[in-house]
Amino acid sequence: MKILCAGPTYIDESVMEKMGQSKTNPDLDPNYEKFHRSVERKISKLVNTDARSFIMLGEAILGLEASICSLMEKGEKVLVIYNGFFGEGFASYVEGYGGTAYRYEDDFQRGINLEKLENFLKNHNDFSIATMVHCETPTGITNDIKSICSLLKKYDILTVVDAVSSVGGEFINFDDFNIDVLIAGSQKCISAPVGLTLITISEAAKAKIKNRKSKIPSYYLNFENSYDFKGAPFPYTFNENLVYALDRALDLVLQRDxxxxxxxxxxxxxxxxxxxxxxxxxxxxxxxxxxxxxxxxxxxxxxxxxxxxxxxxxxxxxxxxxxxxxxxxxxxxxxxxxxxxxxxxxxxxxxxxxxxxxxxxxxxxxxxxxxxxxxx
The missing domain is CATH 3.90.1150.10 (Aspartate Aminotransferase, domain 1)
Structure with missing residues (x-):
């Protein structure tokens, strides 16, 4: 079957070969941990940053929900900026964890209008977090996240970006774009097997998590467990096969423009x-x-x-x-x-x-x- 859909994408044979390898026990082998961290650094390189990236075991929607679960506390207001199906979806995570989702809707056939958003924020900016989608696959629109996130930063609003369908295919500079949490998936432009969520996180987002007044209401969805777990390399047993495949897929992406x-x-x-x-x-x-x-x-x-x-x-x-x-x-x-x-x-x-x-x-x-x- 020739795959020309909106994802998952065709996987190179060399990537599938890597997935077929089983080498060690990821929980116990220190050499595996070194390898795993090197793969995470490749994710950061892909989005032009030295900020910490980490891998979560689960399809990319895991990362969307985990971003809200980890960053937001019950009762907080979150600005859900959307001009498509997936952008609006963040509201369900916000409400599911006891937050208040303010739905900011824009034209589904156009990118987010920055001037209109700026006028809105002049009078409505009491949000701790804002969410958005970089590439809305249902409609074929890529939003200007650099301008949107930079605008939100003026109001000290943390930015969460669903870049599941853009990382690898659209230019992203994590630092310059003022992103706090960037969420990607293994199965879109990177063309690795389905099953891994890729997160890049800012120091400001880490501080928000560290200074929470309440505990994160999940173990598996807790970002901190992924980047600062105590007592073991990982919070759960990783699928080494998927990470070997991801590593090869990242190499194929990074060696080309x-x-x-x-x-x-x-x-x-x-x-x-x-x-x-x-x-x-x-x-x-x-x-x-x-x-x-x-x-x-x-x-x-x-x-x-x-x-x-x-x-x-x-x-x-x-x-x-x-x-x-x-x-x-x-x-x-x-x-x-x-x-x-x-x-x-x-x-x-x-x-x-x-x-x-x-x-x-x-x-x-x-x-x-x-x-x-x-x-x-």
Whole structure:
């Protein structure tokens, strides 16, 4: 199956080989701990910082919930900034742990409007924490987290960023962007197996945790247990296989200008669909890791996906209210290859013909004229 969805992404064979290795007992072997810490430093390098990064055993939603569980105390107000499905999801974690979530909603087809947010904060800034999403995969938008987090810092508000679908594919400078907690996943742009959450944390966030008046209401979701556990290297037994795979995947990302590769494929993907008469869902702040395209009139996204699956290609449909009105192409991680996209466009031409969708031009022929093909 050719994987061109919004994640998980295709995993390189060398990464899978590393996952097949079992070498030691992570709880007891000091050499494993040294290796594990070296992998964590690679995560920090990926986001251009010396700040502490650590790995949690569990899919990336674990990190989203853990950020609230660890940082927020019962009764605190949290500003939930969102312009998409996943951004709003932070509110459920806030309310679940006894906080007050102030939902700040913006246009789902545009990036967060900084001027509008700044005007809001002039009169409403009594928040201890603010949450946001860098790349909203349901809509293909990447928010300007550098500007948003820097603005929030003026009001001493800690910033929590869901970067699950952007780390590795979008440029991030953790320190310069004024981020306090950055949450990534192993299975998106990094193209490692599902099952690990990657956290980078600031000293300000550590201080907030250290100075809590109440205990963190979880053991497994306690950030402090991951970066300052007493008496043992780790708070629980790690899956060494997943970490070996992650280490190899990080090496593959770091040895290339992966951000540029994502940007180039994003630009070409958007241009190809636009030239062929399709409308993109996002009106600005377009993501470099995936593209959301509006389905043609009277066509459901599930019909397009069914046609592609018959041809051993998988992409993503929309989410929530846009489930059947958007289809999404994931040009992220190891999904990115000329062969994958060649086969995708050939298959889409066939599927649209079967669905009686008339396009302005052949997607495949337009692809052959693109700069990506010419440069190859």
């Amino acid at each position: 992966f951000v540029k590769i994502h940007r180039d494929y994003a630009l070409e993907t958007r241009e190809i669909f636009t030239k062929c008469g399709f409308e993109l869902f996002a009106k600005d702040s377009l993501s470099n890791t995936l593209t959301a395209v509006k389905t043609p009139e009277n066509i459901k996204s599930s019909d397009i996906l069914k046609g592609l699956i018959k041809r051993d290609i998988i992409i993503s449909k929309g989410v929530a209210q846009n489930a059947e009105s958007i289809f999404r192409i994931g040009h992220m991680g190891n999904n990115i290859s000329l062969q994958n996209f060649k086969e995708l466009y050939i298959a889409l031409d066939e599927v649209f013909k079967e669905l009686n969708v008339k396009t302005k031009a052949s997607l495949y022929e337009t692809f052959l004229k693109s700069d990506i093909v010419k440069k190859d």
